[in-house]
Amino acid sequence: MTGNTTKIEDPSSTDEPKKFTFDFSYWSHDGCKEEGNGYYGPDTSHANGKKFCDQMKVYNELGVGVLENAWEGYNSTLFAYGQTGSGKSWSMVGYGVNKGIVPLYCENIFKQIEEKKAGGEKTEYEVTFSMLEIYNEQIRDLLDSKTRKGGLKCRQHPKQGFYAEGLKIVPVSSYVDIEAKTEEGTRNRTVASTAMNATSSRAHTIVGITFVQKYINAAGEETAKTSIVNLVDLAGSERAESTGATGDRLKEGAAINQSLSCLGNCIAALADNAGGKKTRVPYRDSVLTKLLKNALGGNSKTIMIAALSPADINYDETLSTLRYADRAKQIKTKSSVNEDPTAQLIRELQEENERLKESNRIWKSDHNHRRR
Numbered sequence: 001m002t003g004n005t006t007k008i009e010d011p012s013s014t015d016e017p018k019k020f021t022f023d024f025s026y027w028s029h030d031g032c033k034e035e036g037n038g039y040y041g042p043d044t045s046h047a048n049g050k051k052f053c054d055q056m057k058v059y060n061e062l063g064v065g066v067l068e069n070a071w072e073g074y075n076s077t078l079f080a081y082g083q084t085g086s087g088k089s090w091s092m093v094g095y096g097v098n099k100g101i102v103p104l105y106c107e108n109i110f111k112q113i114e115e116k117k118a119g120g121e122k123t124e125y126e127v128t129f130s131m132l133e134i135y136n137e138q139i140r141d142l143l144d145s146k147t148r149k150g151g152l153k154c155r156q157h158p159k160q161g162f163y164a165e166g167l168k169i170v171p172v173s174s175y176v177d178i179e180a181k182t183e184e185g186t187r188n189r190t191v192a193s194t195a196m197n198a199t200s201s202r203a204h205t206i207v208g209i210t211f212v213q214k215y216i217n218a219a220g221e222e223t224a225k226t227s228i229v230n231l232v233d234l235a236g237s238e239r240a241e242s243t244g245a246t247g248d249r250l251k252e253g254a255a256i257n258q259s260l261s262c263l264g265n266c267i268a269a270l271a272d273n274a275g276g277k278k279t280r281v282p283y284r285d286s287v288l289t290k291l292l293k294n295a296l297g298g299n300s301k302t303i304m305i306a307a308l309s310p311a312d313i314n315y316d317e318t319l320s321t322l323r324y325a326d327r328a329k330q331i332k333t334k335s336s337v338n339e340d341p342t343a344q345l346i347r348e349l350q351e352e353n354e355r356l357k358e359s360n361r362i363w364k365s366d367h368n369h370r371r372r
């Protein structure tokens, strides 16, 4: 990785290395040292110490933007893609003191709320949390261990799009609350070990954090801004033979790959459309793509993290992840601020009223003019 370019070379071939350019290319394979508290920071004495990217750097460059968007009332989606064991959970959630984007985002949102309150702001803040997983095309509520057999239904709302019906959405008032809920959800996750990664997650996990700000606007009206942040940890896109998968594990692998290939098809169609084509986007082909529809083609600012393995045996997987990400970067989403519908309606009615008054005034002056 050099600057924002990722270069991949097949050691068993004489082909030219392939280059991919992204907004950021982060190196975290070596060049780090463990600090006293267990945090992995850059090792300045190592040749790759300068380019080593620690968790805080990723948060500062990606997470902070998500936080700023949330304050402005935009939806954001962050999803992590890549083969099993490549570091998706590491980037999104992290381990121990090496916190990933999700905990750092949560920690900071409450810190900033407290700062605003201490500064005498009258705004009311509400934060809610939900956590679900898609396992073998079924939706399980991770905050409800008694999710009925067959899972939650995926329904479509005319305005808000696809959602999981009956999903538990719990209010949270501190980072500690979120931590406890995340732990509860993680315990319920479908985790089974594969030969490649002892804690490999077998399902796609979606954490939803809603942030509502209620306040009185300049015109004295009660209004609200809402932002939904979706954090999507996709299950590994491994090949069956390298993970030693058989039986149930192999069936799961097939279901995971079906969802991921559906996601790939949607990304390819959206990328075509961004280039001016009119391709139908097959969102309905999997639960994952239904629930991610808004993130991919709707109202959301979306970030994709592609986690890569630097090992030569993973060359094919790594190249396919890079190609996946290369297509994804062509997608353009349109995001807008989520205002309270009543406040929006009042404003639209007031504007309509002004327009009617104005046309009435013109009509009256015309009428008087003709009478004279």
Ligand SMILES: Nc1ncnc2c1ncn2[C@@H]1O[C@H](COP(=O)(O)OP(=O)(O)OP(=O)(O)O)[C@@H](O)[C@H]1O
Pocket: 028, 029, 040, 082, 083, 084, 085, 086, 087, 088, 089, 090, 091, 095, 197, 199, 200, 201, 234, 235, 236, 237, 307
């Ligand atoms: N940048 C990193 N620095 C240090 N350790 C890392 C880094 N990235 C990943 N790891 C370690 O590698 C292992 C696998 O990472 P992780 O669990 O994040 O993979 P994953 O892509 O989420 O896998 P799966 O799809 O199977 O859940 C973990 O033990 C993690 O601590």
